[in-house]
Amino acid sequence: MMPCKYGTHRVIEPKGVLPQAAFQLDSTPIIYDNEVLIDVDILNIDSASFHQIRTACQDNITLMKEMITSIIQAQGKMQNPVTKSGGMLIGTVLEVGSMFHDQMLKKGNRIATLVSLSLTPLHLIEVIDIDLNTDQVRIQGQAILFDSGLYSILPPDLDEKLVLSALDVAGAPAQVKRLAKLGDTVLIIGAAGKSGVLCSYMAQKMVKPSGQVIGLVYDQKQKEELTLLGFCDVILIGDATESMKIYELVAQATQGRLADLTINVVNVQNTEMTSIVSTKDHGLIYFFSMATSFTKAALGAEGIGKDVNMMIGNGYAVSHAALTLDIFRENQVLLDLFTRRYT
Secondary structure, three states, rough: OOOOOOOOEEEEEOOOOOOOOOOOOOOOOOOOOOOEEEEEEHHHOHHHHHHHHHHHHHHOOHHHHHHHHHHHHHHOOOOOOOOOOOEEEEEEEEEEEOOOOOOOOOOOOOOEOOOHHOOOOEEEEEEEEEEEOEEEEEEEOOOEOOOOOOEEEOOOOOOOOHHHHHHHOHHHHHHHHHHOOOOOOEEOOOOOOOHHHHHHHHHHHOOOOOEEEEEEOOOOHHHHHHHHHHOOOEEEEOOOOHHHHHHHHHHHHOOOOOOEEEOOOOOOOOHHHHHHHEEEEEEEEEEOOOOOHHHHHHHHHHOOOOOOOEEEEEOOOOOHHHHHHHHHOOOOOHHHHHHHOOO
């Protein structure tokens, strides 16, 4: 019988769930006919997970290596047990199963997976190094891509580490392109991060000339960097967990109208209510952050009587990888920024 294209045949515990919801996967690096085996170089841990690991280990690289190793060994995948999130990887194709849906994929292709590490079977040999500036972890190991798994063959014109950092958040600018409309006021919470700057750029393209893009950042240094990019009309400085302070800043910047669309891409907890109070009634909030508690968001909006629409940040949108990489080809400023940060 053909193994399940969603990978349920790799679930060890608990039986009956899909790989993302499972606690433990079988990461044996021997493929079934509808799988792909990847020799993994780099893990790009998602921002919320990496922030939690850094904080727990107090930026101690040795402790972080041990923590990441223990997570993978216990679960057969890189799924942070606190944030429940993962990230993505870069590697070289070692073997393509004879029944894998895309027989154009060949041994030796360099690819980035576009599915979360939280559902990707990962056989770890060694954590080699961790880059605190890029959230990237260099490892030796192998991973399994299921028949339903998405991936992107790495383009020759862009640096691999830049591509990995960008594709990890490719769903965010793609969704902004769908959601932002001409004339909208768009608030981006966490506008200085990698998903934040990509969303700011896309929002500016979609709402101009009559709309407004407001970026919220944490400190003056981030404001200065975002100012140089020129994507935001207004840049606010504040702690995104302090809901009423941010509300007052947004209300002042919009003459009380608040945001039509709020994009939350921060990597810390307890920013749900900041998004809700800063958005006008019947407006839309897009929670792309993996630090979001959807219980807090739903009950919090109800508790203050706020009639807003809230959208879970789906990391996948059709053609999101190509759209995001094309941003760098059309905007040299963003390409230079990501090159400095991630390569």
